Amino acid sequence: xxxxxxxxxxxxxxxxxxxxxxxxxxxxxxxxxxxxxxxxxxxxxxxxxxxxxxxxxxxxxxxxxxxxxxxxxxxxxxxxxxxxxxxxxxxxxxxxxxxxxxxxxxxxxxxxxxxxxxxxxxxxxxxxxxxxxxxxxxxxxxxxxxxxxxxxxxxxxxxxxxxxxxxxxxxxxxxxxxxxxxxxxxxxxxxxxxxxxxxxxxxxxxxxxxxxxxxxxxxxxxxxxx
Amino acid sequence: xxxxxxxxxxxxxxxxxxxxxxxxxxxxxxxxxxxxxxxxxxxxxxxxxxxxxxxxxxxxxxxxxxxxxxxxxxxxxxxxxxxxxxxxxxxxxxxxxxxxxxxxxxxxxxxxxxxxxxxxxxxxxxxxxxxxxxxxxxxxxxxxxxxxxxxxxxxxxxxxxxxxxxxxxxxxxxxxxxxxxxxxxxxxxxxxxxxxxxxxxxxxxxxxxxxxxxxxxxxxxxxxxxxxxxxxxxxxxxxxxxxxxxxxxxxxxxxxxxxxxxxxxxxxxxxxxxxxx
Numbered sequence: 001x002x003x004x005x006x007x008x009x010x011x012x013x014x015x016x017x018x019x020x021x022x023x024x025x026x027x028x029x030x031x032x033x034x035x036x037x038x039x040x041x042x043x044x045x046x047x048x049x050x051x052x053x054x055x056x057x058x059x060x061x062x063x064x065x066x067x068x069x070x071x072x073x074x075x076x077x078x079x080x081x082x083x084x085x086x087x088x089x090x091x092x093x094x095x096x097x098x099x100x101x102x103x104x105x106x107x108x109x110x111x112x113x114x115x116x117x118x119x120x121x122x123x124x125x126x127x128x129x130x131x132x133x134x135x136x137x138x139x140x141x142x143x144x145x146x147x148x149x150x151x152x153x154x155x156x157x158x159x160x161x162x163x164x165x166x167x168x169x170x171x172x173x174x175x176x177x178x179x180x181x182x183x184x185x186x187x188x189x190x191x192x193x194x195x196x197x198x199x200x201x202x203x204x205x206x207x208x209x210x211x212x213x214x215x216x217x218x219x220x221x222x223x224x225x226x
Numbered sequence: 227x228x229x230x231x232x233x234x235x236x237x238x239x240x241x242x243x244x245x246x247x248x249x250x251x252x253x254x255x256x257x258x259x260x261x262x263x264x265x266x267x268x269x270x271x272x273x274x275x276x277x278x279x280x281x282x283x284x285x286x287x288x289x290x291x292x293x294x295x296x297x298x299x300x301x302x303x304x305x306x307x308x309x310x311x312x313x314x315x316x317x318x319x320x321x322x323x324x325x326x327x328x329x330x331x332x333x334x335x336x337x338x339x340x341x342x343x344x345x346x347x348x349x350x351x352x353x354x355x356x357x358x359x360x361x362x363x364x365x366x367x368x369x370x371x372x373x374x375x376x377x378x379x380x381x382x383x384x385x386x387x388x389x390x391x392x393x394x395x396x397x398x399x400x401x402x403x404x405x406x407x408x409x410x411x412x413x414x415x416x417x418x419x420x421x422x423x424x425x426x427x428x429x430x431x432x433x434x435x436x437x438x439x440x441x442x443x444x445x446x447x448x449x450x451x452x453x454x455x456x457x458x459x460x461x462x463x464x465x466x467x468x469x470x471x472x473x474x475x476x477x478x479x480x481x482x483x484x485x486x487x488x489x490x491x492x493x494x495x496x497x498x499x500x501x502x503x
Contacts, residue, residue, distance in 0.1 A: 211250040213250075214250065218371060219229060
Protein backbone atom coordinates (compact mmCIF):
# COMPACT_ATOMS: atom_id res chain seq x y z
CA UNK A 1 0.00 0.00 0.00
CA UNK A 2 2.75 2.43 -0.81
CA UNK A 3 2.49 5.29 -3.21
CA UNK A 4 -1.27 5.61 -2.75
CA UNK A 5 -2.33 8.98 -3.97
CA UNK A 6 -5.46 9.22 -1.88
CA UNK A 7 -8.40 7.11 -0.83
CA UNK A 8 -11.45 8.91 -2.19
CA UNK A 9 -13.63 6.27 -3.82
CA UNK A 10 -15.66 6.94 -6.90
CA UNK A 11 -18.95 5.48 -7.96
CA UNK A 12 -22.67 5.77 -7.40
CA UNK A 13 -22.45 4.85 -3.74
CA UNK A 14 -19.99 7.50 -2.70
CA UNK A 15 -22.64 9.51 -0.87
CA UNK A 16 -23.88 6.60 1.19
CA UNK A 17 -22.41 6.70 4.63
CA UNK A 18 -23.34 3.20 5.68
CA UNK A 19 -25.21 0.12 4.68
CA UNK A 20 -27.19 -1.81 7.21
CA UNK A 21 -26.83 -5.54 6.90
CA UNK A 22 -30.14 -6.96 5.91
CA UNK A 23 -29.45 -10.57 5.45
CA UNK A 24 -27.69 -10.71 8.78
CA UNK A 25 -28.01 -14.26 9.89
CA UNK A 26 -29.03 -15.33 6.43
CA UNK A 27 -25.69 -14.18 5.15
CA UNK A 28 -23.74 -16.66 7.14
CA UNK A 29 -26.51 -19.16 7.41
CA UNK A 30 -26.03 -19.65 3.72
CA UNK A 31 -22.88 -21.43 4.71
CA UNK A 32 -25.22 -24.37 5.30
CA UNK A 33 -23.38 -25.88 8.18
CA UNK A 34 -20.09 -24.08 8.42
CA UNK A 35 -17.48 -25.84 10.45
CA UNK A 36 -15.82 -22.77 11.86
CA UNK A 37 -18.67 -21.23 13.70
CA UNK A 38 -16.58 -19.02 15.90
CA UNK A 39 -14.96 -17.53 12.86
CA UNK A 40 -18.33 -17.16 11.19
CA UNK A 41 -19.74 -15.35 14.19
CA UNK A 42 -16.75 -13.05 14.26
CA UNK A 43 -17.13 -12.37 10.59
CA UNK A 44 -20.79 -11.54 11.03
CA UNK A 45 -19.94 -9.20 13.84
CA UNK A 46 -17.33 -7.57 11.70
CA UNK A 47 -19.75 -7.11 8.84
CA UNK A 48 -22.55 -5.86 11.07
CA UNK A 49 -20.24 -3.41 12.73
CA UNK A 50 -19.00 -2.11 9.46
CA UNK A 51 -21.56 0.65 9.26
CA UNK A 52 -19.40 2.74 11.50
CA UNK A 53 -16.29 1.71 9.63
CA UNK A 54 -17.95 2.73 6.39
CA UNK A 55 -18.70 6.12 7.79
CA UNK A 56 -15.03 6.52 8.52
CA UNK A 57 -13.90 5.71 5.05
CA UNK A 58 -11.41 8.14 3.81
CA UNK A 59 -9.74 8.13 7.20
CA UNK A 60 -7.33 5.47 6.10
CA UNK A 61 -4.55 5.32 3.61
CA UNK A 62 -2.01 7.87 2.63
CA UNK A 63 -3.43 11.16 1.45
CA UNK A 64 -1.22 12.67 -1.14
CA UNK A 65 -2.23 15.29 -3.63
CA UNK A 66 -2.95 14.31 -7.20
CA UNK A 67 0.17 14.78 -9.21
CA UNK A 68 2.39 13.14 -6.63
CA UNK A 69 4.50 10.11 -7.53
CA UNK A 70 2.39 8.43 -10.26
CA UNK A 71 3.03 4.89 -9.09
CA UNK A 72 1.37 2.42 -6.77
CA UNK A 73 2.19 -0.95 -5.28
CA UNK A 74 -0.64 -3.30 -4.35
CA UNK A 75 -0.75 -6.93 -3.19
CA UNK A 76 -3.27 -9.75 -3.22
CA UNK A 77 -3.15 -13.35 -1.97
CA UNK A 78 -4.29 -15.99 -4.42
CA UNK A 79 -4.77 -19.67 -3.67
CA UNK A 80 -2.54 -20.94 -6.48
CA UNK A 81 1.16 -21.64 -6.91
CA UNK A 82 3.52 -18.98 -8.21
CA UNK A 83 4.09 -21.02 -11.37
CA UNK A 84 0.38 -21.30 -12.11
CA UNK A 85 -0.01 -17.57 -11.59
CA UNK A 86 2.96 -16.76 -13.78
CA UNK A 87 1.51 -18.82 -16.61
CA UNK A 88 -1.92 -17.28 -16.15
CA UNK A 89 -0.50 -13.75 -16.21
CA UNK A 90 1.43 -14.47 -19.40
CA UNK A 91 -1.62 -16.02 -21.09
CA UNK A 92 -2.41 -13.65 -23.98
CA UNK A 93 -6.07 -13.55 -22.90
CA UNK A 94 -5.34 -12.38 -19.37
CA UNK A 95 -4.14 -8.78 -19.59
CA UNK A 96 -7.03 -7.62 -21.83
CA UNK A 97 -9.51 -9.08 -19.33
CA UNK A 98 -8.02 -7.79 -16.12
CA UNK A 99 -7.34 -4.31 -17.51
CA UNK A 100 -10.85 -3.97 -18.97
CA UNK A 101 -12.53 -0.89 -17.56
CA UNK A 102 -9.23 0.96 -17.51
CA UNK A 103 -7.79 0.47 -20.96
CA UNK A 104 -8.24 -1.68 -24.03
CA UNK A 105 -5.18 -3.90 -24.28
CA UNK A 106 -4.22 -6.12 -27.19
CA UNK A 107 -1.15 -8.14 -27.97
CA UNK A 108 1.12 -6.56 -30.55
CA UNK A 109 3.80 -9.16 -31.04
CA UNK A 110 5.78 -11.37 -28.68
CA UNK A 111 5.93 -9.76 -25.25
CA UNK A 112 4.53 -6.58 -26.70
CA UNK A 113 1.21 -4.94 -25.83
CA UNK A 114 -0.76 -2.06 -27.26
CA UNK A 115 -2.71 0.00 -24.73
CA UNK A 116 -5.55 2.38 -25.57
CA UNK A 117 -7.23 4.65 -23.08
CA UNK A 118 -10.38 6.21 -24.49
CA UNK A 119 -10.77 9.95 -23.87
CA UNK A 120 -13.63 12.40 -24.45
CA UNK A 121 -15.10 13.08 -27.89
CA UNK A 122 -13.40 10.17 -29.57
CA UNK A 123 -9.92 11.10 -28.45
CA UNK A 124 -7.63 8.39 -27.20
CA UNK A 125 -4.31 7.96 -25.57
CA UNK A 126 -2.29 5.03 -26.93
CA UNK A 127 1.05 3.47 -26.18
CA UNK A 128 3.01 0.24 -26.55
CA UNK A 129 4.83 -1.73 -23.89
CA UNK A 130 7.49 -4.39 -24.10
CA UNK A 131 8.58 -7.03 -21.61
CA UNK A 132 11.64 -6.34 -19.52
CA UNK A 133 13.86 -8.86 -17.79
CA UNK A 134 13.97 -9.05 -14.05
CA UNK A 135 12.52 -10.72 -11.01
CA UNK A 136 8.92 -11.72 -11.80
CA UNK A 137 7.18 -10.27 -14.84
CA UNK A 138 7.82 -6.72 -15.98
CA UNK A 139 6.94 -4.36 -18.81
CA UNK A 140 7.57 -0.75 -19.77
CA UNK A 141 6.43 1.59 -22.46
CA UNK A 142 8.62 1.85 -25.52
CA UNK A 143 10.31 5.18 -25.97
CA UNK A 144 8.63 7.84 -28.02
CA UNK A 145 5.09 7.17 -26.80
CA UNK A 146 2.84 9.78 -25.21
CA UNK A 147 2.61 7.87 -21.94
CA UNK A 148 5.25 6.47 -19.64
CA UNK A 149 3.93 3.20 -18.30
CA UNK A 150 5.73 0.54 -16.31
CA UNK A 151 4.51 -2.52 -14.52
CA UNK A 152 6.04 -5.31 -12.49
CA UNK A 153 4.51 -8.41 -10.93
CA UNK A 154 6.27 -10.44 -8.27
CA UNK A 155 5.27 -13.68 -6.60
CA UNK A 156 6.02 -14.74 -3.01
CA UNK A 157 4.70 -17.78 -1.15
CA UNK A 158 1.92 -17.06 1.35
CA UNK A 159 2.21 -18.59 4.83
CA UNK A 160 1.09 -22.14 5.63
CA UNK A 161 0.42 -23.15 2.05
CA UNK A 162 -2.21 -20.48 1.52
CA UNK A 163 -1.09 -19.80 -2.00
CA UNK A 164 0.92 -16.93 -3.37
CA UNK A 165 1.19 -13.25 -2.56
CA UNK A 166 1.19 -11.35 -5.82
CA UNK A 167 2.55 -7.82 -5.74
CA UNK A 168 1.88 -5.44 -8.60
CA UNK A 169 3.75 -2.21 -9.06
CA UNK A 170 2.23 0.09 -11.62
CA UNK A 171 3.52 3.39 -12.92
CA UNK A 172 1.67 5.66 -15.31
CA UNK A 173 2.61 9.19 -16.27
CA UNK A 174 -0.08 10.75 -18.43
CA UNK A 175 0.84 12.92 -21.38
CA UNK A 176 0.82 16.71 -21.09
CA UNK A 177 -1.87 18.93 -22.51
CA UNK A 178 -5.65 18.72 -22.36
CA UNK A 179 -5.81 14.94 -22.81
CA UNK A 180 -3.43 14.36 -19.93
CA UNK A 181 -5.47 16.66 -17.72
CA UNK A 182 -8.62 14.82 -18.74
CA UNK A 183 -7.09 11.47 -17.85
CA UNK A 184 -6.10 12.71 -14.42
CA UNK A 185 -9.60 14.11 -13.87
CA UNK A 186 -11.32 11.06 -15.33
CA UNK A 187 -9.46 8.61 -13.18
CA UNK A 188 -9.99 10.69 -10.05
CA UNK A 189 -7.78 11.15 -7.07
CA UNK A 190 -6.67 7.52 -6.89
CA UNK A 191 -6.25 6.53 -10.47
CA UNK A 192 -3.59 3.93 -10.17
CA UNK A 193 -4.73 2.53 -6.85
CA UNK A 194 -8.12 1.70 -8.31
CA UNK A 195 -6.62 0.39 -11.52
CA UNK A 196 -4.23 -1.87 -9.63
CA UNK A 197 -6.90 -3.06 -7.17
CA UNK A 198 -9.32 -3.89 -9.97
CA UNK A 199 -6.69 -5.65 -12.06
CA UNK A 200 -5.48 -7.76 -9.15
CA UNK A 201 -9.00 -8.69 -8.13
CA UNK A 202 -9.95 -9.74 -11.64
CA UNK A 203 -6.72 -11.69 -11.91
CA UNK A 204 -7.54 -13.52 -8.67
CA UNK A 205 -11.06 -14.26 -9.98
CA UNK A 206 -9.61 -15.69 -13.19
CA UNK A 207 -6.82 -17.67 -11.51
CA UNK A 208 -9.02 -19.24 -8.84
CA UNK A 209 -12.25 -19.81 -10.79
CA UNK A 210 -11.49 -19.37 -14.47
CA UNK A 211 -13.94 -16.51 -14.86
CA UNK A 212 -14.59 -12.92 -13.80
CA UNK A 213 -17.94 -12.24 -12.10
CA UNK A 214 -20.24 -10.05 -14.14
CA UNK A 215 -23.79 -8.82 -14.46
CA UNK A 216 -23.39 -8.27 -18.20
CA UNK A 217 -26.31 -9.06 -20.50
CA UNK A 218 -28.66 -9.81 -17.62
CA UNK A 219 -32.36 -8.98 -17.56
CA UNK A 220 -33.59 -5.70 -16.09
CA UNK A 221 -36.39 -3.30 -16.91
CA UNK A 222 -34.07 -0.54 -18.15
CA UNK A 223 -31.67 0.06 -21.02
CA UNK A 224 -28.37 -0.45 -19.16
CA UNK A 225 -29.09 -3.68 -17.37
CA UNK A 226 -25.88 -4.01 -15.32
CA UNK B 227 -40.01 -13.23 -19.86
CA UNK B 228 -42.14 -11.75 -17.12
CA UNK B 229 -40.43 -10.52 -13.96
CA UNK B 230 -41.07 -8.51 -10.81
CA UNK B 231 -38.85 -5.46 -10.63
CA UNK B 232 -38.15 -2.54 -8.32
CA UNK B 233 -39.21 0.70 -9.96
CA UNK B 234 -38.63 3.01 -7.00
CA UNK B 235 -39.27 3.22 -3.27
CA UNK B 236 -42.39 1.19 -2.47
CA UNK B 237 -43.05 0.78 -6.19
CA UNK B 238 -42.77 -2.79 -7.51
CA UNK B 239 -43.96 -3.68 -11.00
CA UNK B 240 -44.39 -6.76 -13.14
CA UNK B 241 -43.08 -6.31 -16.65
CA UNK B 242 -41.50 -8.00 -19.63
CA UNK B 243 -37.71 -8.12 -19.69
CA UNK B 244 -35.21 -10.06 -21.80
CA UNK B 245 -34.47 -13.65 -20.88
CA UNK B 246 -31.22 -14.33 -19.02
CA UNK B 247 -28.43 -16.05 -20.92
CA UNK B 248 -25.28 -18.02 -20.17
CA UNK B 249 -22.49 -15.46 -19.79
CA UNK B 250 -19.72 -17.28 -17.93
CA UNK B 251 -18.68 -20.94 -18.26
CA UNK B 252 -19.94 -21.97 -14.79
CA UNK B 253 -23.41 -20.44 -15.33
CA UNK B 254 -26.71 -22.25 -15.55
CA UNK B 255 -30.13 -20.96 -16.54
CA UNK B 256 -32.93 -22.02 -14.22
CA UNK B 257 -36.62 -22.11 -15.03
CA UNK B 258 -38.01 -20.85 -11.73
CA UNK B 259 -40.70 -23.10 -10.27
CA UNK B 260 -41.10 -21.32 -6.93
CA UNK B 261 -39.70 -18.04 -5.62
CA UNK B 262 -40.61 -16.62 -2.26
CA UNK B 263 -40.41 -13.31 -0.46
CA UNK B 264 -37.85 -12.74 2.28
CA UNK B 265 -38.29 -10.21 5.08
CA UNK B 266 -34.94 -8.81 3.95
CA UNK B 267 -36.56 -7.66 0.71
CA UNK B 268 -38.57 -5.09 2.66
CA UNK B 269 -35.41 -3.11 3.45
CA UNK B 270 -34.62 -2.16 -0.12
CA UNK B 271 -38.25 -2.02 -1.25
CA UNK B 272 -38.82 0.85 1.19
CA UNK B 273 -35.45 2.44 0.49
CA UNK B 274 -33.89 1.67 3.87
CA UNK B 275 -31.04 -0.09 2.09
CA UNK B 276 -29.83 2.03 -0.82
CA UNK B 277 -28.25 1.21 -4.16
CA UNK B 278 -31.22 -0.26 -6.02
CA UNK B 279 -31.65 0.88 -9.61
CA UNK B 280 -35.06 1.29 -11.20
CA UNK B 281 -35.65 -1.85 -13.24
CA UNK B 282 -33.75 -4.30 -11.00
CA UNK B 283 -35.35 -7.75 -10.97
CA UNK B 284 -35.67 -8.83 -7.32
CA UNK B 285 -35.92 -12.15 -5.45
CA UNK B 286 -33.22 -14.25 -3.76
CA UNK B 287 -35.05 -17.28 -2.32
CA UNK B 288 -35.99 -19.76 -5.06
CA UNK B 289 -35.82 -23.12 -6.77
CA UNK B 290 -36.44 -24.47 -10.22
CA UNK B 291 -35.43 -26.77 -13.04
CA UNK B 292 -32.18 -26.38 -14.96
CA UNK B 293 -32.78 -25.39 -18.57
CA UNK B 294 -29.24 -24.88 -19.82
CA UNK B 295 -25.69 -25.10 -18.46
CA UNK B 296 -22.41 -23.41 -19.37
CA UNK B 297 -19.39 -25.24 -20.73
CA UNK B 298 -17.68 -25.72 -17.34
CA UNK B 299 -20.69 -26.99 -15.37
CA UNK B 300 -20.17 -30.63 -14.33
CA UNK B 301 -22.31 -31.66 -11.37
CA UNK B 302 -25.75 -30.57 -12.53
CA UNK B 303 -27.47 -30.89 -15.87
CA UNK B 304 -30.52 -29.86 -17.83
CA UNK B 305 -33.66 -31.18 -16.20
CA UNK B 306 -32.32 -31.32 -12.63
CA UNK B 307 -34.72 -29.97 -10.02
CA UNK B 308 -32.64 -27.83 -7.66
CA UNK B 309 -32.89 -25.34 -4.82
CA UNK B 310 -30.47 -22.41 -4.81
CA UNK B 311 -29.17 -20.37 -1.83
CA UNK B 312 -29.25 -16.58 -1.89
CA UNK B 313 -25.49 -16.14 -2.01
CA UNK B 314 -23.45 -16.78 -5.13
CA UNK B 315 -20.25 -18.62 -4.15
CA UNK B 316 -17.23 -19.79 -6.13
CA UNK B 317 -16.24 -22.78 -3.98
CA UNK B 318 -12.55 -22.10 -4.69
CA UNK B 319 -11.44 -19.13 -2.62
CA UNK B 320 -10.04 -19.19 0.90
CA UNK B 321 -13.38 -18.17 2.41
CA UNK B 322 -15.28 -20.91 0.60
CA UNK B 323 -12.69 -23.44 1.72
CA UNK B 324 -13.31 -22.38 5.33
CA UNK B 325 -17.09 -22.79 4.75
CA UNK B 326 -17.51 -19.01 5.11
CA UNK B 327 -19.39 -18.96 1.85
CA UNK B 328 -21.14 -15.63 2.27
CA UNK B 329 -17.72 -13.98 2.38
CA UNK B 330 -16.61 -15.51 -0.95
CA UNK B 331 -14.49 -12.88 -2.64
CA UNK B 332 -14.79 -14.13 -6.21
CA UNK B 333 -18.46 -13.45 -6.98
CA UNK B 334 -19.05 -9.74 -6.35
CA UNK B 335 -18.79 -7.97 -9.72
CA UNK B 336 -18.56 -4.51 -8.15
CA UNK B 337 -16.68 -4.88 -4.85
CA UNK B 338 -15.39 -1.34 -5.12
CA UNK B 339 -18.95 -0.18 -4.41
CA UNK B 340 -19.16 -2.18 -1.21
CA UNK B 341 -15.71 -2.26 0.32
CA UNK B 342 -15.59 1.36 1.48
CA UNK B 343 -18.97 0.85 3.15
CA UNK B 344 -18.29 -2.46 4.86
CA UNK B 345 -14.90 -1.75 6.28
CA UNK B 346 -12.73 -2.80 3.38
CA UNK B 347 -13.87 -6.28 2.36
CA UNK B 348 -16.74 -7.37 0.14
CA UNK B 349 -19.36 -10.05 0.68
CA UNK B 350 -20.32 -12.59 -1.93
CA UNK B 351 -22.85 -11.48 -4.54
CA UNK B 352 -26.57 -11.99 -3.84
CA UNK B 353 -29.44 -12.38 -6.30
CA UNK B 354 -31.71 -9.37 -6.62
CA UNK B 355 -30.34 -7.59 -3.60
CA UNK B 356 -29.00 -4.13 -4.46
CA UNK B 357 -25.90 -3.15 -6.37
CA UNK B 358 -23.93 -2.90 -3.15
CA UNK B 359 -24.41 -6.68 -2.93
CA UNK B 360 -23.48 -7.35 -6.52
CA UNK B 361 -26.39 -6.15 -8.64
CA UNK B 362 -27.31 -9.62 -9.91
CA UNK B 363 -30.78 -10.04 -11.42
CA UNK B 364 -33.13 -11.85 -9.04
CA UNK B 365 -35.48 -14.81 -9.21
CA UNK B 366 -38.97 -13.32 -9.04
CA UNK B 367 -39.02 -14.08 -12.74
CA UNK B 368 -39.64 -16.95 -15.12
CA UNK B 369 -35.92 -17.58 -15.54
CA UNK B 370 -32.77 -16.71 -13.63
CA UNK B 371 -29.06 -17.02 -14.37
CA UNK B 372 -27.22 -18.99 -11.67
CA UNK B 373 -23.44 -18.40 -11.69
CA UNK B 374 -21.23 -21.18 -10.30
CA UNK B 375 -24.10 -23.62 -10.70
CA UNK B 376 -22.01 -26.59 -9.53
CA UNK B 377 -21.75 -25.03 -6.04
CA UNK B 378 -25.08 -23.30 -5.74
CA UNK B 379 -27.55 -25.78 -7.18
CA UNK B 380 -28.65 -28.42 -4.65
CA UNK B 381 -30.54 -31.31 -6.23
CA UNK B 382 -33.92 -32.01 -4.64
CA UNK B 383 -34.60 -35.74 -4.14
CA UNK B 384 -37.72 -37.25 -5.65
CA UNK B 385 -40.51 -37.33 -3.11
CA UNK B 386 -39.67 -33.92 -1.65
CA UNK B 387 -42.25 -31.41 -2.84
CA UNK B 388 -41.25 -28.02 -4.21
CA UNK B 389 -43.17 -26.34 -1.40
CA UNK B 390 -41.01 -28.19 1.12
CA UNK B 391 -37.65 -27.76 -0.58
CA UNK B 392 -38.08 -24.07 -1.35
CA UNK B 393 -37.20 -22.87 2.14
CA UNK B 394 -33.78 -24.52 2.00
CA UNK B 395 -32.84 -21.53 -0.13
CA UNK B 396 -32.73 -19.05 2.74
CA UNK B 397 -35.28 -19.18 5.57
CA UNK B 398 -34.49 -22.70 6.78
CA UNK B 399 -30.68 -22.40 6.88
CA UNK B 400 -31.00 -18.98 8.51
CA UNK B 401 -33.12 -20.34 11.35
CA UNK B 402 -31.00 -23.49 11.52
CA UNK B 403 -27.84 -21.48 11.94
CA UNK B 404 -29.41 -19.48 14.78
CA UNK B 405 -30.13 -22.73 16.59
CA UNK B 406 -26.72 -24.12 15.67
CA UNK B 407 -25.06 -21.14 17.39
CA UNK B 408 -26.89 -22.08 20.61
CA UNK B 409 -24.87 -25.25 21.16
CA UNK B 410 -28.03 -26.92 22.46
CA UNK B 411 -27.58 -29.54 25.19
CA UNK B 412 -30.11 -32.12 26.37
CA UNK B 413 -32.65 -30.51 28.69
CA UNK B 414 -32.15 -27.01 27.32
CA UNK B 415 -34.95 -24.52 26.92
CA UNK B 416 -34.58 -22.23 23.90
CA UNK B 417 -36.55 -18.99 23.57
CA UNK B 418 -37.06 -17.56 20.09
CA UNK B 419 -38.15 -13.96 19.59
CA UNK B 420 -40.24 -13.84 16.43
CA UNK B 421 -42.57 -16.45 14.93
CA UNK B 422 -42.29 -15.43 11.31
CA UNK B 423 -40.72 -17.67 8.68
CA UNK B 424 -37.19 -17.58 10.07
CA UNK B 425 -38.40 -17.77 13.69
CA UNK B 426 -40.41 -20.89 12.93
CA UNK B 427 -37.42 -22.47 11.22
CA UNK B 428 -35.24 -21.60 14.23
CA UNK B 429 -37.77 -23.16 16.58
CA UNK B 430 -38.03 -26.34 14.56
CA UNK B 431 -34.23 -26.52 14.26
CA UNK B 432 -33.81 -26.08 18.02
CA UNK B 433 -36.20 -28.97 18.52
CA UNK B 434 -34.25 -31.08 16.00
CA UNK B 435 -31.04 -30.34 17.87
CA UNK B 436 -32.45 -31.73 21.08
CA UNK B 437 -34.01 -28.82 22.93
CA UNK B 438 -36.30 -30.05 25.67
CA UNK B 439 -38.57 -27.02 25.34
CA UNK B 440 -38.88 -24.25 22.76
CA UNK B 441 -40.72 -21.01 23.54
CA UNK B 442 -41.83 -18.73 20.70
CA UNK B 443 -42.55 -15.06 21.37
CA UNK B 444 -44.68 -12.87 19.10
CA UNK B 445 -47.93 -10.90 19.14
CA UNK B 446 -49.79 -12.20 16.08
CA UNK B 447 -52.22 -15.01 16.95
CA UNK B 448 -51.78 -16.79 13.61
CA UNK B 449 -48.01 -16.87 13.98
CA UNK B 450 -48.23 -18.08 17.57
CA UNK B 451 -50.61 -20.79 16.44
CA UNK B 452 -48.18 -21.92 13.72
CA UNK B 453 -45.38 -22.03 16.30
CA UNK B 454 -47.46 -24.34 18.44
CA UNK B 455 -48.76 -26.52 15.61
CA UNK B 456 -45.72 -26.78 13.34
CA UNK B 457 -42.78 -26.39 15.70
CA UNK B 458 -44.30 -27.85 18.84
CA UNK B 459 -43.41 -24.68 20.71
CA UNK B 460 -44.94 -23.13 23.78
CA UNK B 461 -45.77 -19.50 23.09
CA UNK B 462 -45.87 -16.09 24.73
CA UNK B 463 -48.00 -13.27 23.31
CA UNK B 464 -45.95 -10.36 24.55
CA UNK B 465 -48.93 -8.00 24.39
CA UNK B 466 -50.74 -10.17 26.89
CA UNK B 467 -48.09 -10.32 29.61
CA UNK B 468 -46.65 -7.62 31.85
CA UNK B 469 -43.09 -8.87 31.42
CA UNK B 470 -41.67 -11.36 28.94
CA UNK B 471 -38.67 -11.79 31.24
CA UNK B 472 -40.81 -12.65 34.26
CA UNK B 473 -42.95 -14.97 32.17
CA UNK B 474 -39.89 -16.80 30.85
CA UNK B 475 -38.49 -17.11 34.36
CA UNK B 476 -41.74 -18.53 35.64
CA UNK B 477 -41.88 -21.01 32.76
CA UNK B 478 -38.36 -22.24 33.50
CA UNK B 479 -38.27 -22.64 37.24
CA UNK B 480 -36.64 -19.25 37.73
CA UNK B 481 -33.61 -20.08 35.58
CA UNK B 482 -34.60 -18.41 32.36
CA UNK B 483 -33.96 -19.97 28.95
CA UNK B 484 -30.61 -21.64 28.28
CA UNK B 485 -30.37 -19.97 24.90
CA UNK B 486 -32.19 -17.15 23.11
CA UNK B 487 -32.54 -16.52 19.39
CA UNK B 488 -33.47 -13.13 17.94
CA UNK B 489 -35.47 -13.85 14.79
CA UNK B 490 -37.02 -10.40 14.56
CA UNK B 491 -34.45 -8.43 12.63
CA UNK B 492 -34.13 -4.80 11.77
CA UNK B 493 -36.83 -2.34 10.80
CA UNK B 494 -39.32 -4.27 12.93
CA UNK B 495 -41.15 -2.21 15.51
CA UNK B 496 -39.90 -2.69 19.04
CA UNK B 497 -40.84 -2.26 22.65
CA UNK B 498 -37.49 -0.79 23.65
CA UNK B 499 -36.53 2.88 23.88
CA UNK B 500 -37.77 4.96 20.94
CA UNK B 501 -35.31 5.32 18.10
CA UNK B 502 -34.47 8.46 16.20
CA UNK B 503 -36.08 7.09 13.09
